[in-house]
Amino acid sequence: MYNKLNERIISNLKNIVGENNVIVEAGKIIDYSHDEFSLSEISRMPEAVIKPLNSFEISEIMKLATKEKIPVVARGGATGLCGGCVPLYGGIVISLEKMNRIIEIDEKNLMTTVEAGVSLKEFYSALEDRKLFFPPHPGEESATIGGVISTNAGGARAVKYGTIRNFLRGIEVVCADGKIIKPGGKLIKDSTGYSLLHLFAGSEGTLGIVTQATLSVLPEPEDSMTLLVPYETVNDALNTAPFILKLPARPLAIEFIGKRVISIAENYCGTSWPSVKGEFFLMIMLDGTRLEIEKHCEKIAEICLSSGACDVFVADSREKQKKILHVRSLVYEALKSSTIEILDVTLPPDQMASHIAFVEELSHKHNVWLPTYGHAGDGNLHTHIMKTTIDGRPIEKWKEIYKKIRDEIILDGIRRGGKISGEHGIGMVKKEYLEMCLGQDYVGILKKIKKTLDPLFILNPGKIFDPDLDGNNAVPGAEG
Ligand SMILES: Cc1cc2nc3c(=O)[nH]c(=O)nc-3n(C[C@H](O)[C@H](O)[C@H](O)COP(=O)(O)OP(=O)(O)OC[C@H]3O[C@@H](n4cnc5c(N)ncnc54)[C@H](O)[C@@H]3O)c2cc1C
Missing domain, CATH: 3.30.70.2740 (Alpha-Beta Plaits)
Incomplete structure (x- = not known):
C-alpha cells in the first residue's frame, strides 16, 4: 500500500532539511521506534527520522510524501501511552525536537505562541519567569506542545480548568498535501465556520502536523494549598468528591489513590508520604488568594470529616506540597516495570x-x-x-x-456511559474499541473527515483507524 524510501527520496529529503537533519542509521533511529507504552512488541522502526527547522520544510516533506506515497508520523516527546507516535508502517518520522522556540509571550492578550516542539518543562518555566500560569498539567513534562494538543491531554488540574482544548486559541497545521493552514487565532470568541481548531486537537497526528500553537495563559495564582485526606474505604473517598464540587469555588485537582500504590511510589522515589492513616487518599489541591484558600480549605475539611475521612493533613508550604506531588507524580514510573x-x-x-x-x-x-x-x-x-x-x-x-x-x-x-480514553488518546492500542464506544454512524463520519483531509492515508496510518490494506486509496467504512 505504501512505497518504501529509496536513495532518490532520501536525497530529496536531504535537499529539504539538510543532510544532518535526515537520520537513517538503524542505531540512531531505534529511539524513534516506540513511545512510553510498556510493551516492546508494539515498537516499529521508521525508515528515516527527519528533524525539520520550520513549517515550510514540513510542508515540502508532506508534498514529497504525498507524491511518493510514504507514511509520515509526527513525534513530540514520545511520552504517549498508547503507541501514538510509533511508525506502524515504517516511512518517515518527523521529530519536532528542533522546532522548540517560544515565539511570543503576549502579556496584553494573555496568550503565548510557541513552536510545536517546545516541551512542557520549558513552557512552564518561561511562563513562571513572567508570573504567568498555564493550568493544564499532563503528568510528564517532557511532553511537547504539539503532542499535548494532538492528544488533547488532561491531567489532574482538569477539574478546575479543563483539558488543553480549553486553552487552545490558534494553531498552524501542515496538511497531508503540504498546504499550511491557521485555524483560530489570538481570539477568545470565534464562531467563524466549523472549528477545525478543535478538530485537530486530539487528532493524534492523523489529520495534519501541528507546527505552532497560540495558547491562553492566566496570571499566576497568589497561593496554593494541598489537602491529603485518608479514608478507610474507596467508596467514602470517592463519594466525598461531589460534595466538594458543589462548593462555590472549585479545587484545582481532586486525585484519589490507594495506600499500596503510594507505598511502592515512596520506595521508588525515597520520599515519604505525610499520612500513615487510612487505605485510600484524596489529594485535593487548591489555588487562589491565601484568604480564599483558607476559607475553602476549612469547608472542604468539614465535608471530608463528615464523609468518613480519618484525618485531614494540610500541606500549606510549597515544600510540603512539592513532596506530596513528587510521590504522586512518580506512581507511573514506580509501577511501570x-x-x-x-x-x-x-x-x-x-x-x-x-x-x-x-x-x-x-x-x-x-x-x-x-x-x-x-x-x-x-x-x-x-x-x-x-x-x-x-x-x-x-x-x-x-x-x-x-x-x-x-x-x-x-x-x-x-x-456505564463512559469512553475508552479521557486523555491519552486511541493510538494503535485502543482502536479496536472505537466503534463499540462511539457507534458505527459516528465512526463513519470520522472516517469521512479523515478521507477528506488525508485521502492517501499517509498521516500516522494505523492510529485511531486502520488503513485499507487492499489499497485503492480508500479509508475503510468512509464510502457511504
Ligand atoms: C509518567 C507519565 C504521566 C503522564 N500523565 C498524563 C496525564 O496526567 N494526562 C495526560 O493527558 N497524559 C499523560 N501522560 C501521557 C502523555 O504525556 C501525553 O499523551 C502527551 O500529551 C504526549 O505528548 P508528547 O509530546 O510526548 O507526544 P508523543 O507521544 O510524541 O505523541 C503523541 C501523539 O501525538 C502526535 N503528535 C505529536 N506531536 C505532534 C504534532 N506536532 N503534530 C501532530 N501530531 C503530533 C503523535 O503522532 C502521537 O499520535 C503521561 C505520560 C507519562 C509517561
Whole structure:
C-alpha cells in the first residue's frame, strides 16, 4: 500500500532539511521506534527520522510524501501511552525536537505562541519567569506542545480548568498535501465556520502536523494549598468528591489513590508520604488568594470529616506540597516495570465507585493486580493491568489473560456511559474499541473527515483507524 524510501527520496529529503537533519542509521533511529507504552512488541522502526527547522520544510516533506506515497508520523516527546507516535508502517518520522522556540509571550492578550516542539518543562518555566500560569498539567513534562494538543491531554488540574482544548486559541497545521493552514487565532470568541481548531486537537497526528500553537495563559495564582485526606474505604473517598464540587469555588485537582500504590511510589522515589492513616487518599489541591484558600480549605475539611475521612493533613508550604506531588507524580514510573498497560477510561463521575468495584472483582476473579487510581474530580480513572498476582507474584502466562481483562474493563466503562480514553488518546492500542464506544454512524463520519483531509492515508496510518490494506486509496467504512 505504501512505497518504501529509496536513495532518490532520501536525497530529496536531504535537499529539504539538510543532510544532518535526515537520520537513517538503524542505531540512531531505534529511539524513534516506540513511545512510553510498556510493551516492546508494539515498537516499529521508521525508515528515516527527519528533524525539520520550520513549517515550510514540513510542508515540502508532506508534498514529497504525498507524491511518493510514504507514511509520515509526527513525534513530540514520545511520552504517549498508547503507541501514538510509533511508525506502524515504517516511512518517515518527523521529530519536532528542533522546532522548540517560544515565539511570543503576549502579556496584553494573555496568550503565548510557541513552536510545536517546545516541551512542557520549558513552557512552564518561561511562563513562571513572567508570573504567568498555564493550568493544564499532563503528568510528564517532557511532553511537547504539539503532542499535548494532538492528544488533547488532561491531567489532574482538569477539574478546575479543563483539558488543553480549553486553552487552545490558534494553531498552524501542515496538511497531508503540504498546504499550511491557521485555524483560530489570538481570539477568545470565534464562531467563524466549523472549528477545525478543535478538530485537530486530539487528532493524534492523523489529520495534519501541528507546527505552532497560540495558547491562553492566566496570571499566576497568589497561593496554593494541598489537602491529603485518608479514608478507610474507596467508596467514602470517592463519594466525598461531589460534595466538594458543589462548593462555590472549585479545587484545582481532586486525585484519589490507594495506600499500596503510594507505598511502592515512596520506595521508588525515597520520599515519604505525610499520612500513615487510612487505605485510600484524596489529594485535593487548591489555588487562589491565601484568604480564599483558607476559607475553602476549612469547608472542604468539614465535608471530608463528615464523609468518613480519618484525618485531614494540610500541606500549606510549597515544600510540603512539592513532596506530596513528587510521590504522586512518580506512581507511573514506580509501577511501570510490572505494568502491561495503563488504561484511561473516562466515566460520568457518579459511576466511578461502581466501576472500581467491578475492577476489584475482576482482579480477584483472575488473581491479577489491577491498581486503579486517578482523577476523582472528573471521572477519569487509570487502571494498571499488571503482570503480577494480587500478592505480587509474577504471572508467567500474562498474555493469555491480559486481553480478556482489558476487554472487560473497557466494556464495563462503556456500559456505564463512559469512553475508552479521557486523555491519552486511541493510538494503535485502543482502536479496536472505537466503534463499540462511539457507534458505527459516528465512526463513519470520522472516517469521512479523515478521507477528506488525508485521502492517501499517509498521516500516522494505523492510529485511531486502520488503513485499507487492499489499497485503492480508500479509508475503510468512509464510502457511504
Ligand atoms: C509518567 C507519565 C504521566 C503522564 N500523565 C498524563 C496525564 O496526567 N494526562 C495526560 O493527558 N497524559 C499523560 N501522560 C501521557 C502523555 O504525556 C501525553 O499523551 C502527551 O500529551 C504526549 O505528548 P508528547 O509530546 O510526548 O507526544 P508523543 O507521544 O510524541 O505523541 C503523541 C501523539 O501525538 C502526535 N503528535 C505529536 N506531536 C505532534 C504534532 N506536532 N503534530 C501532530 N501530531 C503530533 C503523535 O503522532 C502521537 O499520535 C503521561 C505520560 C507519562 C509517561
